[in-house]
Amino acid sequence: MSEARTNEARAGEARGKPEGASEALLDVRGLRTWFPIRRGLLRRTAGYVRAVDGVDIALVRGTTHALVGESGCGKTTVGRSILRLVEPTAGEIWFGGQNLLGLSPDAMRPLRRRMQMIFQDPMTALDPRFRVRDLIAEGMESFGIGGNAADRTERVAAILRKVKLDPDHMWRYPHEFSGGQRQRVGIARALAVEPDLVICDEAVSALDVSIQAQILNLLAELRAELGLTYLFITHDLSVVRYLADEISVMYLGQIVEQGPTEALLNEPRHPYTEGLMAAVPSVDPNERRIRPAVLGDLPSPAHPPAGCRFHTRCPKRFEPCDKREPALYPLERGGASRCFLVSDSRDSRSP
């Protein structure tokens, strides 16, 4: 995993099924999702918001990969692009041995069952007019899981038990549940179709601490029990440190740093990662540590800065940063960093 999930390293690779794909459940390469900005009467395209602009991520089966960043970095669009809830502009998404972006909707269908999403706000993700039983059974019906309605009701009961809800509550409506319980319903709905990959988009961000702990424990149990793979999209580094195996840090549509959790958090090699970490309040009474190490505000993703996209806010910027765009340079400690400071140091193996 450590080496070379970078454009450079891949340049010479044949454009076919990637090597080592048996290990990676999901392999995203060069993903671009641009949204047109339309102006005027004729709605002509006046430019693009480059929400995702060349992202590579590989997820090892059975692990949790955290996609970390602040609002506007494109992390949610990556998740939605993988499921093709938005149509990517370019790139490859290898899943189950196939490039999803080359597939017709019909061919995509069976793969869609294997990839599910859990959303931040279960209330907006769950149709309030349906009972929980029907919300959970909906996916089963559309993918032909379970023989008949009675069988599916049995399955719904089993899944509710799995997410620690009372199966008798399947006849209730979403509004009759608390926030934490609704998130359990959201998880049950995702698991009902027996997916391999679950994309959790800020799945615990809206929850109170005590409820968040319950949901995080549940997600960890389910991963172990069902062999799930998680893409965990979040802004919360303390959650990431606790549960992720690998981390990708995003900024303005690009990955700026990648690596195994421990290595990346103990030895961040990109100024943005450092800034993010310095901004997380400490809960140790002997330490007050936050520093505003990221300057100013986020530039518009429609007009990302030239050169390194982070240079306008970077406390370590130097001569080349506003002129040339850094690549993702591999690191000896595993992973990679998109920073000239790394490319110049001994750590780098790239020219």
Place this chain on the structure above:
Amino acid sequence: MTPLLEVVGLTTTFPVGPRRVPVVDGVSFSIAEGEVFALIGESGSGKSQTALSLLRLVPKPGRIEGGQVRLGGREISSLPVPAMRRVRGHDLSMIFQEPMTSLNPVVRVGSQVVEAIRLHERISASAARDRALSLFKKVQIPDASSRLDAYPHELSGGLKQRVMIAMALATNPRVLIADEPTMALDVTIQAQILELLRELQQEFRMSILLITHDFGIVNELADHIGVMYAGRIVETGPRQALLASPRHPYTQGLLASMPARAVRGQPLHEIAGVVPPLSKWPPGCRFCTRCPRVLPQCETVWPEVLEVGPGHTVYCHAVREDVAAAAKRA
């Protein structure tokens, strides 16, 4: 030293069916001059209603039932409305979590600050504008003079919150009430705002009542902490004592359930269940339905206050028994 702001037995009820439920129930705390006091609690704990109650801004059908609020020794909870309005603008200022709900979207932000200044002071428009400019600089709004003419939607979330802080500082308040001031902000912007609050608080020796759900923010900013659960303060203490040796089972549970305090690969501590709905609050300790150390009396009798250290108090029958048992052994 007499406290600057003293709140005693503040109680506010809301109707739930045929009854009125005290969502703020006998809340007492005090804040010294230049001190940051944090009220921490999960959603529905009553922390925001406590702030609104002491400002007497509780929305209907809520009703303040009793309690005293003293500011610099002066009783303000019984002031007539116009006098209270002066106190609110002048001595007590408030910033809210979502600046967009407090800023008028069709008025330039500079004009809104000018208006706030002139509401409380008889100065000319141009003098007020100069003051607004210096406030914008004080809260480190870059390019301050041109930002005075910006509309709220033209500013980022962080800048809007800086405008709110500038507005709150306009009358040199003695106490700033900050209700989740960084809730809507990204973590790097949150760090900027917390740093700003820290600097301003030190520069003006301002007292701050900080309302938050985040122990990290509390640790970074507060001197003293009150933990609220279902309308009541269950534990108060100096920051270090409370965070290093919490005594109430709820505080202990909350801190233990934080991923930042957890060990990788081990399950997080869980507080069982959920906060009971308003209609089902037990008559005794409200945490009794979720408490791992619940005793028979917890369900019916609210525990007396117990001092467990300097300035560190807790309301818990189980802790009282611990202390009694320890005294017997000694």
